[in-house]
């Protein structure tokens with residue numbers, strides 16, 4: 001007898017000796033401590049999960065049932081069901097796979113991130129653990145008493161849209177990116193922030209990731225302390241609620257939640273924390289599936305459609321249009337959600353295109369940060385001086 005089961009990355013064949021041993025010889029109560037070495041395939045070491053799925057209990061498991069069982073790991077199951085391809089960093093050894101009642105690791109499988117976004121997230125995991133150790137949440141909460149008060153990020157976008165009839169601008173203070181390299185050598189964050197404000201930006205986005213974007217929390221704090229009035233988005237890869245509190249202590253008024261990284265439960269929980277702290281959450285989506293997930297969550301007020309795929313770096317501004325067509329656009333309209341068109345916007349025609357698609361705000365970095373005079377760059381991008389409207 002042989003059962004063939006498929007999981008995310010591989011197909012394994014569980015051979016007869018293993019299955020029949022499972023059926024005949026193992027008392028159910030001993031499942032948790034057993035470990036099998038497969039003599040035929042030395043590359044994997046399946047062992048039995050502590051909790052037995054119901055279907056295993058009658059011990060007549062055939063290949064079809066095995067397929068139905070799912071991974072048995074609730075967190076992985078949820079992520080998979082929601083189409084989240086970005087995996088969290090395995091803490092030790094190669095990643096663990098789950099097939100029906102089995103957990104196993106492939107000894108030869110590299111413990112490497114599959115794409116740049118995954119690499120960033122894994123790196124962030126290590127970084128945040130260290131930061132949390134230095135400053136546990138209780139201490140951090142004390143720092144929040146001294147933080148400058150949060151400002152109305154969404155209100156600023158709405159006011160600007162109503163006033164100008166053009167998408168409100170979230171201008172990004174961005175030195176470099178993994179896809180474009182260094183965008184500006186003479187990078188003075190405060191000077192750039194002031195220039196953006198002068199050019200008519202409603203809000204600013206400040207990259208804080210050091211390793212991949214050459215950003216920092218010092219930049220965020222410095223811009224806030226310099227008296228720049230535009231509300232500030234902390235552009236960070238958030239994977240832990242601790243980071244939201246940290247961003248608040250550094251003067252952030254909004255944070256980014258990336259739906260290809262975070263399951264629905266995290267998005268719900270983290271956006272609630274934002275509300276409690278008086279901050280906004282910009283929830284980023286890149287495809288229809290992510291958009292549908294986010295639209296099904298109550299209380300989401302701000303959605304960003306990224307025209308850049310963070311896994312492959314491909315850019316396509318028609319993505320904004322695609323995700324706002326038909327029923328999705330209707331729901332967004334009814335819920336009065338503000339949609340932000342993100343990335344790869346360079347010309348007045350690009351701005352007009354995303355506005356016609358239904359966005360009320362845009363998030364722009366490269367095209368304005370690269371130019372010597374960012375104030376004039378904004379006028380060039382919109383085709384007019386939006387600071388005077």
Ligand SMILES: O=P(O)(O)OC[C@@H](O)[C@@H](O)c1c[nH]c2ccccc12
Pocket residue numbers: 172174235284306342343344345363364365366367
């Ligand atoms: O520089 P651009 O192409 O104008 O893009 C700005 C912004 O949309 C981009 O930096 C961005 C969008 N979502 C992100 C998530 C993480 C890091 C960066 C981003």
